[in-house]
Amino acid sequence: MTDSPRPTPDRLRALPSRLLGFAALHGDRLVSEGLAAVGARKWHYPVLAALQEYGPASQAELSRRARIYRSDLVAVLNELADDGYVERTPDRADRRRNVITLTDRGRRRLDQLDGLIDTFQGELLAPLTADERDELVRLLTVLVAHHGERM
């Protein structure tokens, strides 16, 4: 009763969902704290990047690209628009929609965040070799793709 029954050796330490959780938490902290240092929040980067990569879009479309709920996107766009990184103009072809456009200022901001994000990924993956990083990304991509765009 004072000792362990030693039935199954450390399941906890090798539990994938747990490992994923800890790693993700740490990655999130790196990104969130790093972006906070320049006055940006976690979701600014995905939104700006999605705009640059696929061009102007409605908020609903942007919400799918960046995988952020459209209700939460509102606040993010308010912040980005307040800082002039993004323009929100009504779509005259479909008056339900707004068209979100990346401004020049937003492009420069994105460049800045790009550099930071790169740094954070480097810190996060520091203990892995280049091959291991690629393999990790590959495995995670398979996982994420398999479990779908459910949101």
Added chain:
Amino acid sequence: MTDSPRPTPDRLRALPSRLLGFAALHGDRLVSEGLAAVGARKWHYPVLAALQEYGPASQAELSRRARIYRSDLVAVLNELADDGYVERTPDRADRRRNVITLTDRGRRRLDQLDGLIDTFQGELLAPLTADERDELVRLLTVLVAHHGERM
């Protein structure tokens, strides 16, 4: 201006911190929803498992093993004790401490949760081969170990 400037191809989709986040979120959902089906919460399993693997412990010690804040552990232990899975007795050798002990009922509960957790890990890693699963666990373990027990 109506088209994308195509400067850097999909950085978003290959961003490790993002992939980790999505994968972890999905794993968490599987576990949380699955455990909820039998009236357990996310933290019940790690606490019970840590108790079985390393034997009775104080709450502070348990908090380190299970990687849960000792302030949050209080509520978890209340629930586990209410259901008779765990006993909380004052430590007479060190009167600051409580000694948490796994009961027989707790052991049976842990067996049940063990089966469920195994199932969830299987679902989570479904698209990966056995080798890939091992490799993923290995890479994540390196990552988590490197970034330390900071909590």
Added chain:
DNA sequence: CCGTAAACGTTAGTGCGACTAACACTTAGC
């Protein structure tokens, strides 16, 4: 031996992200 620092269990509270519900409005489809 005493006084200060540290560890412990506990309570309360903060902040944030994921997610749901409902709304007014506009467009799409039978």
Added chain:
DNA sequence: GCTAAGTGTTAGTCGCACTAACGTTTACGG
């Protein structure tokens, strides 16, 4: 033309990670 669906928005819920503070008890250095 009527209904169903999509859009932007507001408000609110829930759980988790995390901090602060407290009274109590033990450890430690002078």
